[in-house]
Amino acid sequence: IERPASIVKELVENSIDAGSTRIQIQLEQSGLTLIEVTDNGIGIERAELPLAFERHATSKLATEKDLFRIQTLGFRGEALPSIASVARVTITSRTEHAPEGASMQVAGGECQPLIPAPCNLGTTIKVEDLFYNTPVRLKYLKSLQTELGHCLEIVQKLALAHPQISFQLIHQGKTHLQTQGDAQLLHAFSSIYGKELAKQMLQCLHTYRDHTVKGIIGLPAISRANRNHGLLFLNGRPIRHFGILNAIQEAYGHRLPIHRFPLFALDLELDYSLVDVNVHPTKLEVRFSEEADIRTAVREAVEQALDQQQLIPAFGASVPKVSPNRIITNENYEQVSLPQLPQQRRTESFRTGEVREQVQEIYRPLSPQLESKPNESPASTDQAENPAAGRLLQLKPVAQLLGMYVVAENPDGMYIIDQHAAHERILFERFSRNYNERNVSPMPLLVPLTRELTPGEKTAFERLQSELSLLAFDMELFGEFALVVRAVPDVWAGQQPETLTMEFLDEWFQNMQTAASVIGKLEERIITKACKAAIKANQWLSMPEMAALCKGLDELQDPFHCPHGRPILLHFSHYELEKQFKRVM
Ligand code: ADP
Ligand code: MG
Secondary structure: OOOHHHHHHHHHHHHHHOOOOEEEEEEEHHHOOEEEEEEOOOOOOHHHOHHHHOOOOOOOOOOHHHHHHHHHHOOOOOHHHHHHHHOEEEEEEEOOOOOOEEEEEEEOOEEOOOEEEOOOOEEEEEEEOOOOOOOHHHHHHHOHHHHHHHHHHHHHHHHHHOOOOEEEEEEOOEEEEEOOOOOOHHHHHHHHHOHHHHHOEEEEEEEEOOEEEEEEEEOHHHOEOOHHHEEEEEOOEEEEOHHHHHHHHHHHHHHOOOOOEOOEEEEEEOOHHHEEOOOOOOOOEOEEOOHHHHHHHHHHHHHHHHHOOOOEEEOOOOOOOOOOOOOOOOOOOOEEOOOOOOHHHHHHHHHOOOHHHHHHHHOOOOOHHHOOOOOOOOHHHHHHHOHHHHHOOOOEEEEEEOOOEEEEEEOOEEEEEEHHHHHHHHHHHHHHHHHHOOOOOEEEEEEEEEEEOOHHHHHHHHHHHHHHHHOOOEEEEEOOOEEEEEEEEHHHOOOOHHHHHHHHHHHHHHHOOOOOOHHHHHHHHHHHHHHHHOOOOOOOOOHHHHHHHHHHHHOOOOOOEOOOOOEOEEEEEHHHHHHHOOOOO
């Protein structure tokens, strides 16, 4: 027991284990003077109250499931006695069949006599004057705000892990957190992160080979600068798992800017027999057999949820939602699906100016089972059979704007393309393809480059030397602590390969402690640098150049985001334009 927040965690976890549906946590002075946790769980029999304070007094050793929990999550029957050794503890409890409750104080590790107490079903544990007998107390008194933050964070995580339980955290009379306990993860999320963020979360539910992944993930637009907002649970228990985090990051791929991390709360529903229990008891680190499959399940779950969204930010507000069972957006940043009409049909109705009909078609629900119009046009069947057709934008350039944007049109309306972002994306995918098809060769530098290495950098280099040569670098150690670079990947041709190489090495050595999935990351860096060749703002384009850019978009897997995750194009539908001009309401 090292801090108030760890006591909060132990007590709340006990309440969860007792089957509670309501848990209230009251704190004074960030828990230093008072932590009181009240639950409506099964309670503790009067005669067993003193036993709960004996070491190894756990009542939780029954099934295989419990064994897992005991070994991985530190259920060793030690929390209550440890707490009682650093604070004054009062426990009050009543079980279902007991006519009245009982209460007992423990001070200095000594149980006081039981006294009868009128109380509701469930348990209240009151922890007062924490660390009263130790100098540590002073340290926490100085950082009350930080400590409150830790307590809040723990309760938030547990609340997200248990949306079926209503949590309330009160500090000095003020409620800091309250969840409904209606079993809706998104509602729990909303109580913690607010409504606006909750609107930008997508539901995830996917099963791959018996492994189910369930939860919510954030749109790329609400990414964060660190990993603290991604929560992973294993059958409802918070865990950490580096490989799974990576799988999630991979699924977001280039939708996320570099160094940004998604918000998510995902629960893995797995058979406990797949979980390796030989792990650190308090850090919640676990290992899986069948890890590869579990990663696939997670990656597919996230990809699917993201793919349901075609992420073009549309101008304006009131575009009908496409898929009613998904939470899509907030009002100002509507993400809409491109209509998936067969090309033939689109062009025709465009030419003949059937704008109104077009508008109706565009905003008809896309999924075939939602169709209920009596006189169906043949278009709808095609559309269901050939969803990929909808991804081809087939844009026709109209003009360049401000030296930065290309205005283009297709039967679905008007588009504004960020020329730099679009070109960057085209180069990015082309070079990625080159790498995938092993179509990259080392390009010799005119003059080899030399760079000094620190001992740490040298070790890092030695570890990765073979990967770097796979990526078409020719580098080797020279003398004790120098690196010579003789050739670099030819995707850097036409630029200043020396500068790129130096930047690449600096960045890599700076991040090497954190670089986990090494080869993929290195490749991404190389390609990102290659994309510097993309046309810039203030570069004037001819019509054929603009047409080539538009054509390039149709060859892309993701024509919607530049490699840094920013949007490539904005869409103004007919409907939106008509609305803005008040031709329709
Ligand atoms: P553990 O949780 O590892 O079993 P603890 O020291 O945290 O050990 O708790 C000891 C025992 O006290 C538990 O096994 C449980 O039987 C009982 N207990 C503690 N808190 C509660 C509670 N809120 N409701 C019901 N029983 C509880
Ligand atoms: Mg416990």
